[in-house]
Amino acid sequence: MKTSIRRSSQKLLYVLACVVMAAGMYSCAPSTQITGTWKSPQATSRTFNNVVVAAMTDNVQARQTIEDQLQQQLQARGIKATKSIDLFPPSMMSGSESPADMMLDRITSDGFDGILTVAVVDQETDTRYVPGNTAYAPVSRFGYYNTFRGYYGYMSPTLYQPGYYTKEKIYFLETNLYETSNENLVWSAQSKSYDPASLSSFADTFSEITVKKMAQENIIN
Template identity: 55%
Template sequence: MKTILRNVSHKLVYIMPILMAAFLWSCASSTRITGTWKTPKPPTEKYDKLVIAALTDNVRARQQVETDMQAQFQARGINVTKSIDIFPPTASSKGGPDVDLLLDKLKADGYNGIITVALIDEKTETRYVPGNYGYAPMTRFGWYGRFRGYYSYWYPTLYDPGYYTEDKIYFLETNLYDESTENLVWSAQSQSYSPSSLRNASEKLAEITVSQLARDGLIK
């Protein structure tokens, strides 16, 4: 029985760091919705013609976020236009397009909703990454009864020291506004934890946002 318990203990000591590393890797990069809000009196008709506006002066980020959002909406048969296509960035428009001109353009073209995406906060988190453990293979028999065998069985441990790393956490807000009233209809706060790239975070944000809007009954 002691031999069996020792073998089980040995396997757990070997496997647990691997499982922990896999868990940390899965948590290392993720984007998820942390909260949503919907107006108590949503419109009876679903939104089917939208404009996507990423509120940032970073042209690359704006293009990526709006493109990914557009793709997710279009996959559901919803007519979507990127704000960057309506008002392309210029050297003289660092403050963004004129709001009145934007609304006049949307009304004239028959849009009924506006989706905005904004980075509202970010923070840096220090995380400790534990080292990896492993054991050299040993014969199953003859090691427990004598000190030399027992010592030789447990001692040859490979140890990779742990280290500290810094992760970025981004907090984003996505809003849906009714074009005719300009009122906020729906809002969601999202958290992107240490994204591996802008593209991966943007694609995931678009996927979960559009799915949540559909679940909340605001789009088809």
């Protein structure tokens, strides 16, 4: 009897360890990732050192947060970066008949060599099934173990937890880098983000992986 209980306990510990490892692996899966990039053949020897970052959204908080994080990541690599919200506040943008022309005039005259834009190009809702949990309770000294009725009545609610369906938002983003002198597209990246926990955490992760990819592809030093 003792041997059987010990084996059951060892088996339970093994299963729990596997569950913990699986949960850790799932939670560590990247919620935001780059799915593809493109680089102009004419940009092989061109690097950028003075960039305007522009999040293309009318949500002022999202624009501020994303541009903040991109600016920090670029500056950490020695790149001068300026947020578009500092150059072109929302009040200025809403009152301009041709914001693109107005922005280019200012960006060119201020000596910027690149414009880095970020935009959400699509979004989807994904329905995912989360399986239920089962549990094993070893024999103990408590009274409800003494009869089937008492044991079943007490333990059955905890032995099985049914699964459920959950919905997750998937956001598809596009990041483009344009050369100021000729307005040509130099580099582009496609990304997707799975149900980000918060705007801040998304902006932090997105900016880090984007700027890292730009460095890996020799877009910036």
